[in-house]
Amino acid sequence: MRDTAKMMQTGLGDELFQPTGASGDSAPPALYGGRCNSCGYVFFPPQSYGCERCGSTKIDRTELDGRGTLIASAVVHRHLDPARPAPFIVGSMELERRVVVRGLIEAGQDALAPGCPMETMIVAETRPDRGSTDIRFRPAV
Amino acid sequence: MVKILGDLSPVYVVGIGFHPYQHASDTPYVALGLQAIREALTDAAIAWEDVQSSYVATALLGMAAGRPMLRHLGAHGQPLVHIENASASGSTAFRHACLEVGAGISDVALVVGVDKRTSPVFRAPTGVPSLADDAIVPATHFALLADEYCSRHNVAPEDVALVAVKNHANGALNPNAQRRKVRTLEEVMTRPIAGTLTALQCTPIGEGAAAVIVASEEGIRRLGIDAGRAVRVVSSAAGSEKAGNQTNPDTALSAEIMAQAIREAQIGPRDLDVIEVHDAFAIEELLYAEATGICEQGEFIPLLKEGAFDIGGRCAISASGGLIAMGHPIGPTGVGQVGEIVRQLRGEATGRQQPGARTGLAHMVGIGAVCYVHVLQK
Ligand SMILES: [Zn+2]
Numbered sequence: 001m002r003d004t005a006k007m008m009q010t011g012l013g014d015e016l017f018q019p020t021g022a023s024g025d026s027a028p029p030a031l032y033g034g035r036c037n038s039c040g041y042v043f044f045p046p047q048s049y050g051c052e053r054c055g056s057t058k059i060d061r062t063e064l065d066g067r068g069t070l071i072a073s074a075v076v077h078r079h080l081d082p083a084r085p086a087p088f089i090v091g092s093m094e095l096e097r098r099v100v101v102r103g104l105i106e107a108g109q110d111a112l113a114p115g116c117p118m119e120t121m122i123v124a125e126t127r128p129d130r131g132s133t134d135i136r137f138r139p140a141v
Numbered sequence: 142m143v144k145i146l147g148d149l150s151p152v153y154v155v156g157i158g159f160h161p162y163q164h165a166s167d168t169p170y171v172a173l174g175l176q177a178i179r180e181a182l183t184d185a186a187i188a189w190e191d192v193q194s195s196y197v198a199t200a201l202l203g204m205a206a207g208r209p210m211l212r213h214l215g216a217h218g219q220p221l222v223h224i225e226n227a228s229a230s231g232s233t234a235f236r237h238a239c240l241e242v243g244a245g246i247s248d249v250a251l252v253v254g255v256d257k258r259t260s261p262v263f264r265a266p267t268g269v270p271s272l273a274d275d276a277i278v279p280a281t282h283f284a285l286l287a288d289e290y291c292s293r294h295n296v297a298p299e300d301v302a303l304v305a306v307k308n309h310a311n312g313a314l315n316p317n318a319q320r321r322k323v324r325t326l327e328e329v330m331t332r333p334i335a336g337t338l339t340a341l342q343c344t345p346i347g348e349g350a351a352a353v354i355v356a357s358e359e360g361i362r363r364l365g366i367d368a369g370r371a372v373r374v375v376s377s378a379a380g381s382e383k384a385g386n387q388t389n390p391d392t393a394l395s396a397e398i399m400a401q402a403i404r405e406a407q408i409g410p411r412d413l414d415v416i417e418v419h420d421a422f423a424i425e426e427l428l429y430a431e432a433t434g435i436c437e438q439g440e441f442i443p444l445l446k447e448g449a450f451d452i453g454g455r456c457a458i459s460a461s462g463g464l465i466a467m468g469h470p471i472g473p474t475g476v477g478q479v480g481e482i483v484r485q486l487r488g489e490a491t492g493r494q495q496p497g498a499r500t501g502l503a504h505m506v507g508i509g510a511v512c513y514v515h516v517l518q519k
Contacts, residue, residue, distance in 0.1 A: 078334050
């Protein structure tokens with residue numbers, strides 16, 4: 001989703017990731033989170049409507065390192081939305097600063113167990129009107 | 142000084158009624174709702190004119206669905222309000238009817254939940270971007286929680302599926318249930334949806350209606366209602382999700398609100414004889430049952446296997462069949478839970494009666510998340 005009205009509403013834009021790492025090009029692609037300037041709360045996805053913890057509107061975009069730990073995963077066998085044909089794998093990942101992200105995983109299910117180190121990767125976006133790239137997770141090598 | 146329900150005048154459920162939950166049909170919602178309301182009025186042995194206020198719980202019917210239904214009972218001009226609170230719509234309507242009657246603003250109020258399922262459900266965009274919300278529907282969310290629970294407590298997927306086996310067996314005994322068929326573990330384990338969750342471990346899409354009449358002692362006296370069949374609502378607690386719990390907000394919220402409802406009822410969790418929880422997915426019953434405090438974390442599965450949560454066990458959980466078997470038409474669900482508990486506490490749940498049931502708890506969460514818990518006692 002890249003329409004201007006939405007970007008103006010959230011203030012921080014609707015970009016959720018960048019193609020390069022937070023700590024340089026060799027790191028996995030970074031995600032964009034939000035950080036509250038009043039209480040320090042860090043969250044994903046980014047928004048500037050107001051901090052969920054304290055209500056402050058002083059929120060900045062913050063880069064989240066694209067490395068984390070797998071909390072849980074599941075193979076989706078049936079899915080109604082034709083833009084996301086099943087089967088695919090989803091997971092919950094804990095990133096730095098205790099931020100939890102849910103996203104799609106590129107891996108065989110056998111390679112996944114809670115606690116497994118994960119990292120981001122860029123893939124081609126297949127859904128319409130979503131730009132040319134999307135971000136996924138995979139077990140870190 | 143703020144008050145709780147227990148500080149107000151005593152509130153009782155004096156009538157219950159249902160239109161059976163069922164798969165999608167051509168029956169208009171008006172017919173579904175009227176059947177449940179008329180059954181509840183008959184059960185309370187009162188007339189529609191005696192009802193001073195109506196709460197209509199519905200999430201999917203669009204704007205102002207109540208008057209086109211209630212007018213067919215006789216349009217007497219009493220106030221009515223619609224309550225939408227996702228899956229917890231019915232529970233929310235019940236709470237606010239209890240508060241109105243407890244405060245003495247009305248002596249007799251109707252709560253009716255009615256819905257017909259539509260897919261997909263419309264929710265206005267928030268303007269906040271998302272990474273993969275289109276890939277993570279409720280079944281996926283709970284499949285992730287099941288994976289997390291199974292690896293933490295070394296539990297097999299078949300163990301979680303036993304919740305559905307129990308609830309399908311209970312639903313087979315409930316004439317108002319949408320699914321009324323006993324299922325073997327093998328049957329439950331077929332047709333995977335997400336992770337280890339299978340179709341028979343997920344609530345079905347359906348429709349129906351449930352109604353309850355709540356009354357004060359004054360209302361019971363004035364209308365000559367049979368006080369021997371009245372069931373007291375001893376506590377009502379509600380809350381919404383807090384910041385910071387990003388993996389399992391429903392369970393964290395449920396534990397807090399259940400503890401509040403149990404404390405306000407001046408009982409302990411092990412005093413509960415019957416419990417109805419938001420078991421839209423099998424893993425949820427397990428998480429919320431542990432959240433009540435009726436057993437320790439990780440203890441649910443061994444106790445389930447011993448039959449502790451069967452009808453006739455130490456606490457019957459989802460004796461109605463729960464959301465998995467009785468169904469989850471949304472607006473009616475929380476009202477129907479109260480109806481089931483009232484039936485159990487009256488000793489009128491023929492064929493699925495929990496022996497000696499005195500105290501029951503009803504729990505719903507709604508997407509958001511919100512949580513509503515009531516304790517009823519005979
Ligand atoms: Zn803050």
